[in-house]
Ligand code: SAM
């Protein structure tokens with residue numbers, strides 16, 4: 001007997017069937033509710049999933065853009081992944097780090113971690129996502145905890161990492177508590193697939209336990225981590241089902257812990273060394289953008305992350321319809337920054353290989369304000385405190401000015417003279433957009449202090 005969980009597969013399939021031909025009037029009602037920033041129930045999301053008329057799909061995109069703007073404005077937060085170790089005991093069918101891959105393994109020493117962080121801070125990064133394979137012997141929790149200390153210890157002139165988010169295998173409440181104690185930002189763990197049979201046939205090793213993965217974020221909450229990130233590896237199973245799985249999981253967390261997920265990630269399966277699997281349920285570019293828009297409407301107060309797995313042109317479209325955070329200038333190999341390494345060490349292939357500077361310039365030209373802000377968790381605006389602010393849109397009071405301040409730091413410390421010119425235009429325009437005169441004045445004062453050499457000023 002399969003134990004009951006918050007994922008009721010029969011119910012989700014039935015919802016998709018029941019809404020297979022949604023009347024346009026009902027779709028319009030759902031979109032109207034979405035624009036009120038109230039989120040959607042799984043049944044309402046299922047209706048949008050089943051929309052096939054191109055005009056109605058455009059209305060879904062319009063509603064998603066509206067919501068993105070209303071809650072997050074034009075900001076886009078950048079981060080980079082930092083891979084510590086590709087030792088892994090699991091044999092996930094899609095991953096270049098799978099145990100059966102005979103390629104040599106690499107685990108960074110603390111000195112190598114500090115060197116990698118040096119390369120990243122030199123580029124201008126302030127946020128990292130720490131990644132590692134699962135291997136209790138080679139990558140025990142003590143190693144991960146030491147690595148976090150090593151990352152935060154690097155002060156590179158004016159550069160430093162101010163927020164370390166963590167994406168490591170499901171672990172114990174005690175280990176989550178230790179991670180929280182090291183000052184991590186978000187703990188991310190992807191369900192990969194909410195469809196149990198697909199999950200179990202794709203994973204071998206401790207990660208093969210569907211329920212361990214499904215309830216890992218509960219354990220993270222129990223360990224005191226109140227910002228958690230979820231995701232699905234799109235391409236493993238029908239995306240329509242997976243979107244309902246994500247929405248159900250988000251609702252479950254919100255009902256159980258009083259806090260929804262801080263972020264949702266939308267990785268799509270990529271080719272990887274020694275991996276023969278091709279996506280069993282490929283997601284087309286159009287469907288990929290549609291699912292991002294539907295998630296934006298369904299879970300409006302949750303950040304959404306897109307990585308360099310995706311091509312620049314897809315990323316640009318995705319920024320408009322819901323994405324709030326993007327990785328930039330990534331490597332998926334331990335030790336991959338600063339030098340050329342063999343492709344064998346990569347977890348998977350990337351599609352967007354632009355530098356952080358190229359990425360920053362590109363998004364500014366598209367009308368976005370790049371942000372390197374890390375203020376919220378350092379001001380204890382996490383969990384319920386964050387959600388309380390985010391829900392009425394009040395977070396904009398902080399995020400807008402903070403994005404300008406961190407962009408100014410980037411312009412002063414990392415940008416080339418050509419992008420600095422564009423950056424100053426963006427900063428000035430964003431300043432004008434701050435409605436509250438007192439906040440605008442304080443932001444101007446802080447900007448002047450940054451230009452005089454002070455750093456890390458934030459609201
Ligand atoms: N080992 C940990 C785990 O499995 O949870 C850490 C995460 S792993 C370094 C980061 C994520 O990369 C995985 O959760 C998976 O969704 C994704 N991933 C693995 N192989 C991939 C591939 N070939 N294409 C795209 N994403 C992939």
Ligand code: SF4
Nearest residue numbers: 088090092095098133
């Ligand atoms: Fe290991 Fe994670 Fe890759 Fe699976 S996805 S093989 S657990 S690194």
